[in-house]
Amino acid sequence: MLGPRLLAQATFGLERKQPQFSARHVITRAQACWGLGLLVPVLMLVVLRPGSGSALLTAAVAVGYIANAVFRAWLFWVGSDLEKAPGEHPSDCDADLPVYTILIPLYREANLIPQIAEALAAIDYPGDLDVKLVTEADDFETVAAIEAAALPWECLHVPASEPRTKPKACNYALPFARGEFLVIYDAEDRPEPDQLKKAVAAFRNGPPDVACLQARLNFFNAKETRFLTRMFALDYGLWFDYLLPGLDRLQIPMPLGGTSNHFRTAALRAIHGWDPFNVTEDADIGIRLAQRGFRVKTLDSTTYEEATTRFGNWLRQRTRWMKGYMQTWLVHMRDPAALVRNAGWGGFLGFQLFVGGTVLSALLNPILWLTFMATILFVPGSAAAHATMETMSVAGIVLGNALFAYLAMLGPYRRGWLELSPYGLLVPFYWLLISVAAYRGLWQLVRNPWHWEKTAHGLTRMQPAAHVR
C-alpha cells in the first residue's frame, strides 16, 4: 500500500503543494497572452514595413546575443577571482561526521554497476553512509545486475509510471533518506574521494541558509580524441569552474548541474523535493531554493563524469537540457514579481540572462547567420535598412561568437588543460549544433514536454581512473 502512496507523492507532491512551481503545465494563460502580445506587433512590423522592421529586429537579436555573451564574460571575471576563493578543507573531525545519504538513480545502466561499486568504494567518509540505488521496477536488467553484484547498499524500485524521469525517482527515494545531508550522483560519476567531507565542512562553516552545494563537474574522458568530448570539456570547464562560482559570488539564483548536488535534507524536504515534470530538475531546484530564501553555493571539489562520445547521444542530452531550461524559465516567470521579491532585482536579471539567455542565444544564433547570408544574397527594403541588417548581424556574429569562443578557450585554464584551449576556436560550429538542440527542444516542449531523452553512458574507451592531469 505504501508504494502507490509514495509514488503519488513523488509524482504529484510538488504540484499539489506548490502548483506554481510545477512544470506539469507548460505555459499559463497569462504567459500565452503576454507572448502573443509581444509577438503580434513584431510580426506586424516586419510584414507592414519589411525593411525597417527587419532591420530593427536584427538589431534587437544582435544586441540580445551580444548581451548574453557580455554577461557570461562578466560572470567569468567574477568567478575567476581565485585569490578570494575560500577553498573548503575537508572536515578533519571524523568522529563528528553526520549520516550522509547518497542517491544514485539508475535507468538501463546495468553495464555501469561495477563502476558504481568502484566509485563508492573510493569515497573517503568515515561517517555513516546511507547509499540508495534507485531503479525503475521494470528495468529488469539493471535490477538483476545489482542483485548479481550483491552490493551492500539499499536498492529502491520505483513502480513503473509516467513521467519516467530522474526527479521522480529521486522524490520516491527522498522519504527513505536518513542523512542530515544528501547528494545525487549519476551512475558514471567519479567524485573526488574527500568530496563529502568537504561538503560537511562547507555546510558547517557556511551560513545556515545555504541549502545546497554544487560540486564542480568535469570529464574523465575530456581528452578523448573526439570533437564532442573536447568541446564538452571546454563547456563544463567554463560553466563549473568560472560561471557558477560567478553566480555564487553575485548571489544570483544558480541552476544546478545534474549531479553532485549536496543538499541539507531538511531543506530539500521543505521545498517538496524535485519537480518530476521538469527535465532539468536540477536547474529548477536551484532557482526554487532561491525563491524560498535558501542559498546555493559552489563546492571546490570535482566529480568526473563521462562525456558522451556520439553525436546522437549528445544531441538527445542537449535537447533535454534546452527543453528543461525553457521549462524552468517558464515556471519561474509565471510570477515575475515574486521572483523579484525573492531573488532581488540582481537575481531576477541574472536569471533572465543566465537561464533565459542560454536558450535565447542558442535560438538566436542561426537567425543571425541566416540574416547575414540574406543580406549578401538579397537587398531588402532601403539601403539604410540593408546596411543596418548587415552591420548588426556581422556585429552579433563576430563579437558574440568571438566572446563565446574566447571564454570557451579560457575554460580549461584552471585545470591546466591548456592543450584543449585551441578547440575553443571551433565554438561557432559547436554553437550551431547547440542551436539544433535548442530548436529540437522547443519542438519537444510543444509536443512532448516531460519526455526524458535518456543519455547512454559507458561508451567511452577511456578508463575512469585515467582522469587526468
Added chain:
Amino acid sequence: MSPGLLTVQVLSAFGAIVALAWLLHEDLSSRAFSSGSARTIVVLALAQPAFLVPELIGSCFVFALLGYLVGAGAGHFAQHQDVRRVVLLGGAIAGAELANPTGGVLAAVMLPFVLRPEEARKDARKTTGFLVLLLFLPALFAGAIAYFWLVRHTGTMQWFASGEPGIVWAALAIAPALPAFALCRFDSLAAAAVSIVTIAWWAGGLLFALFGHANCTLAILASMGPLAVLLVGNWPQGPERERNALVATGLGSVLSWVVSGVQFL
C-alpha cells in the same frame, strides 16, 4: 584644432599624467623605495619633452600609457599566472596594437616564450594552447585594425603621427588595456617580461618613426619613462638600488631631451 579644444586636451592629459605619477609613486613605495627617491624617480621619468608640447601631449601620453599597460600586464602575469592575467595581458597587447602595431606584435611574439606556465614548458600541445589563449585578443584586434585600414581607410596611427586628437580612437586604444592598471610587485621573471615589452615598444615605435613620422620619436621617448619606472621597480633590493634607479631614470630623461633637441635642430 581650436584653442578651446586644445586647452581641454592639455588639461585632461596633464591630469592623467598626474594620476599616472601617483600610481608609479605608490608602486615604487610598495617596493620599499624611500618616498623621496620614489618621488624623484617618477618626476625624472615623466619629465619628457613631449609632455610640454600642447599639440602632442594627448597623443604622446596615450602612447606612453599603452606601453606602460602592456609592461604592467606582462609583469603581473609573470607573477600570478592566473587566468585573469592572461585576459589582462592579451587585452593590453590588443589595445597597444592600435597605437603601436609593430611594437604590439613584437611583444605578442616574444612574451609567450618567457611567460609560458611551467606545465606548458614540458608539452608542445600545452604551449600551443597557451599561445592561442594569449594571442587570441591581439589577433582579433589585428584583424579589426587591418579591416579598418584596408576597407574603411582609417586607423589610429595617423593620430599618433599627426598629433591630431581623436578621442574615440584614444578611448578605443586604451579601453582593453585599462584593467592592467591592477598593478602589484614583480619578481625577476616580471622584470624580464617588462624588459621585453620595453624593447618591443621602443623598436616598434622607432620603426614607425623611421618611416618619416617625426612626432613619433617624441612619443617613443615619452613612453620609455613609465616603462623605466616599472623596470627599476623590479631590480633586486640592495644598498645601491635606489641610487642606481635614480641615475638610470635621470640618464633616460637627459637622453630624451638631447634626442628631442637634436631633432628640433
